[in-house]
Amino acid sequence: MKQGEWFCATDYYNNKESEDNIRVCKENLMRDIPLHKHDDIETMYVFSGSGKIFVNGIEYPLSRGSFINLNPYHFYGISTREGLGLYTCVYPVALPILTQVYPVPAESLSDLLYEGHPVVQCTSEQQEIIEQLFERLLVEFNEKDLFYEKSVSNMILQLSVYYSRFSLKNVYDGEKLEPPVEWLALQKIMLTPYQTITLEEVANEYKVSPEYLNRKLRAATGKSFKQNINYTKIINACSLMYFPELSIQYIANLLCYTSMNTFYREFKKYKGMTPDEYRKKEISQQDTFIMPNQDVGLQLLIYLHMHYKEPLTLSSIAKQFNMSESFIQKVCKGCFGKSLTDTLNEIRISYAIPLLCATKLTIYDIALSVGFESISTFNRVFKKITYQTAGEYREDFCKQGKGF
Incomplete structure (x- = not known):
């Protein structure tokens, strides 16, 4: 593992985490929770009841459909008048949330992870999605069947992606509250x-x-x-x-x-x-997942997520890692089952899709913002991965009543 200057835990998340540090529960909260600090990320969803949550000096109402994401810098307390039905998932900052929506070319979104609302209100359709996902997560976490660790991590990742999508819409459509x-x-x-x-x-x-x-x-x-x-x-x-x-x-x-x-x-x-x-x-090494060239593969994946908007090439990446181009390709094939170009394209498209669904940016602007140098290349890659053009994907999403 290279101890380089870009290696920062707050810049990305790793998947080396023991399942003992993940907690998932469904409860009826009948008491208030005083203002307090916490070390982990806490994702909650209200399935019944009502109340209030106080986050960093701001009060947010809670009712069915309230989707809450609290990072370690969020000091919070909860007040409930008649009880709150809560799904709660607590996990370390080290869990993999690499597809979290990061800076996009709009000043209001320069740092969504930190500037978005900690609470978003789901529509009835969104409520069904999140409630079903939490129920599946509870079953998987409690039954601990074969490979449940990966399944649980993937479901937490899905929750994070949904929260990012809903929060991204709030940045465009909602009122921005300024904390003290x-x-x-x-x-x-x-x-x-x-x-x-x-x-x-x-x-x-x-x-x-x-x-x-x-x-x-x-x-x-x-x-x-x-x-x-x-x-x-x-x-x-x-x-x-x-x-x-x-x-x-x-x-x-x-x-x-x-x-x-x-x-x-x-x-x-x-x-x-x-x-x-x-x-x-x-941190038990017995609880981690090992793959060939894992250290280099992890570094490479993180680097691509952090620099996907830049004009990356095999040559420039090999130079950055002080490794041969053939070795970089070997790592991609061994760890991800595809070439460097295909890996990078999939990452770029994964960032483009939320922008298509939750913003009014043009397809051309989206293509440039995620690192493609031409609209024709973006369209070709998008269709290869999703089997639809970007325009068709956006249109279908809006027809389902989910778009802006």
Whole structure:
């Protein structure tokens, strides 16, 4: 595994995760949940009842069809008057959500993962889809049949894709709510674990005094600016632990710790164990899926997802990885069963489809935004993969009442 500068846990997600760290349940919530922090991603769906959820200082109503996605930077609490029927799926940041919708060529969507609403309201048709998916996920998770780990991961991935699609529509159609300054600052902290930022810099960015911002952060999260910085770094350190090729020293340096003593002290404070103990106890290599050239294949897949909009070639990718072109092709064939070009084209089309379904961007603009250099190539590849032209796909989607 190359320890390169682009290797960041917040940039992508890995599939090396023990099923012990995934939780799926269906419950009737009869009590309020106080405002709290959490280390994992929590996806919820309301199938009955009503209530409210408070996320980073903003109140959202809850009723049947409320689809909720909470990242570690979301501090939240739930209030219920008559009980809430909830499906809940909790999983680590390290789970594979590579097809999450990332930046697209519209300023309002520059970072959907962080700027979209944490709650979207499903239509009746969407409710049926999500409820059926959660029921199937519950069965698979509880019965633990052959290869259930992969099946569970795939269903979680489907939930993430549906949430991204619905949230993307909300960015275009819904009202954008601006959180209070303390939550904006917390979001910035959560998204910059690999940089050194100061209280003064962040306070200046939001045009408040450092003392005021620190006081608001303490009131909202129970932690000072510095404590929130360390908490965020430890969350990311835990995700990076799933890559055994990365030394603990490297992880500490990547997260801008100036000494190993400080890193070990902060890690034990938040996780109750040392980094070495965490890696040994929480991450069992027996629970991972192995494939030929897995390390290189994973790096390559991540790189393609991160750079799919760029004019990539076999030569440029081989140069980036400091490997021969023939070896890169061998890795693609061994890991993905197809050539590099076909792998990259499938990734680009996977990003194009949500834009076709949930936006009014022209097909030409979509083609360019996902990395195709010509509309003719995009059309040819799209039809090869979906057996429809892009126009036909969009038209069929709209006829089903799902489009914009």
